[in-house]
Amino acid sequence: MASAGAHLGSITAAVAACVSVLVVLSGGARGEQVPLVLWTSDGVSLPTQTPPAAGHIVGQQQLESYLETLVNTGPRNVVLFLQDKMSIEDFTMYGGAFGNKQDSVFPNLEAALTSSSSSLVLPAVSWPASNAVIGHLQEQLETSPLYMDPETLSQLRLNASSPALLVFRLPYGTGADLMSAKEILSGNDEVIGQVLSVMKTQSVPYAAIYTALQPSREATPLSMEAGLGGGRSLLQARGGYRDKQRRIKERPGDYAPVEFEEGGSTCILLWAKALSVSILRSGRWEDYDLTKLTFGEEVKPKLHGSSCNKTKAKLVLNYENVLGHRSFKVIFAMSQRYYKVSARRWFTLDTVELQYDGTKATFNGSRSIYAPSEFSYRCESVTSFRWPLLVPHSSQDPANQWKVSFEDFQIQGFNVSGSDFSYASDCAGFFSPGIWMGLMTSLLMVLVLTYGLHMIMRLHTMDRFDDPKGPAIAVPQTE
Known part of the structure; x- marks a missing residue:
């Protein structure tokens, strides 16, 4: 594992340095990767492992090699923060990677990496490999994963000699407002901080992993043509006009059975x-x-x-x-x-x-x-x-x-x-909800019309009429 001082001052600085190289060298990857961050608790050191070269995509075998070293030589308690979706752009956009540290949404994560004596950042891991993290850790630790939250963790008593795989699922969502993703990532970082605080009170050595199941964004491969004419379009619409036209022409779901x-x-x-x-x-x-x-x-x-x-x-x-x-x-x-x-x-x-x-x-x-x-x-x-x-x-x-x-x-x-x-x-039957609604409305109108006709038919014409030239009609009040 690379030391915290040599490998990371903060995660966002390392990620910012890698992102431009990743986009150029992994042109055909198309956003099929997720980042993975690994660190140990204070005072726990692991053998140094060489991080991958910039632009290299970590596959399942290489990731298993990293995890085997962690499990075989590290602590037996592993904390896995598994986010639904995450891409390297989440760190560059919301992590204060370009000097705006006051805007970072990962203060607890950066603090954990700074205090850790062993840490490793993998900017690009194939997301099928990240999906296999739980299964591989379960096999190596020979224990079932425990899905938990910070409240239940405080009630659990861990033992340094007994293996434990603690999994914390973290949400991710994007909407029309970009701040929604930022707020969710900030809330996830608070959960990480709460979990690490509880682990610190138990005085049990542990290793922590932060990764995701799927990428949150699709990376756009850069070509020479796009680089010459698409500078401003990258800020306005992801991929610019050409990528927008490509998405329109594609037919999602058009595949063989x-x-x-x-x-x-x-x-x-x-x-x-x-x-x-x-x-x-x-x-x-x-x-x-x-x-x-x-x-x-x-x-x-x-x-x-x-x-x-x-x-x-x-x-x-x-x-x-x-x-x-x-x-x-x-x-x-x-x-x-x-x-x-x-x-x-x-x-x-x-x-x-x-x-x-x-x-x-x-x-x-x-x-x-x-x-x-x-x-x-x-x-x-x-x-x-x-x-x-x-x-x-x-x-x-x-x-x-x-x-x-x-x-x-x-x-x-x-x-x-x-x-x-x-x-x-x-499976759609003949009487769909729309047909039933039309039939019920028509039946209601027929009933109203029938009632109206019935009332009109019950009207009786007077048998005598008042003649203005003759004597007035006297209607007896009593019979």
Whole structure:
């Protein structure tokens, strides 16, 4: 590990020095990296490790090498600050990297790095590698991660000889106002300060890591043409006019479906515009997007465990390091049978299962997700929470702690011809909410009209009329 004095006066100074080189040398990276900061508590020294050269992107193997040195020679208590999103620009924009130290939103982080005898800053780590940090630390420490907050940490008693992996999830959000991201980062730095204060009171040596699951920004590769004519546009619109036109021409979500082949022919097809899962932890839902790991030109999902025949089909999507679980599977189980009433065969999506670290969460879908066996099934939204088509198997099933969401979902498990879906049976019924609203409004208007006509028909014409030339009509008051 590099010493704090030689390696960092503050994190933002080092990051500012690296960012310009990173943008030029990693032109094709396109913002697929996140920074990682590592340090130890005061008085704990680690063997010096050479930081990567400027512009180098740290992959999973190299990051594992850094973490192995930390775990094998460092303290057995590791504190992991895992932010939802983060990019190197967050430090240069909000960290006072260009001399405005009074505007920095990372005072606690800078103080920790300054007081640390061993620290390491990796400005560019591939975000799939940063996603694997929890799993690798869990394997090396041989302990499960504990998701905590500063309040519960004060009630925990740590031991220097017993390993502990403490994970603190930090949010990140951006809106129309740039100050929103700055305020969130400032709040995250306060959480870091609170956690480090509690760790200091326990007098237990520890190592801390600050990184993110995904990049918060997309880096724009600089070309000679852009450098000559895009100086002002970089301040006005990210990437300037050419990058804006490129984004307009791109069609997001335009990728091939997942195919499972058996016997040399495709038997299962799956496509979705967005595929995500969420888990409830400490009263808060933690989301994870599986779309980029499942679909794309260069993405090859792992489908081992899948199978298909004439009556059963099972598609297994295998992932790693999802929401802290090293092994994570999403399983679509389908079946088809002949129904005498309709005189045709239908297929149903019986269950959607989430298998993680030996636990299984099961959602039933057979009551709502079905189609003729020669068709595919398509639905704009298949979820387990908002107008759910997927419901937990039972009240005690672990599925009650999970949410699944498939946007623009399409699946076919039988009678697949080639690599294209068959005609789609859409989940939208004939009587949509708009149609029901129109029918109810029309019915209300008919009722009002009917009542009006009924009242008009009940009016009676007088049988005698007053003649001004004749005697007045006398109406007796009593009979």
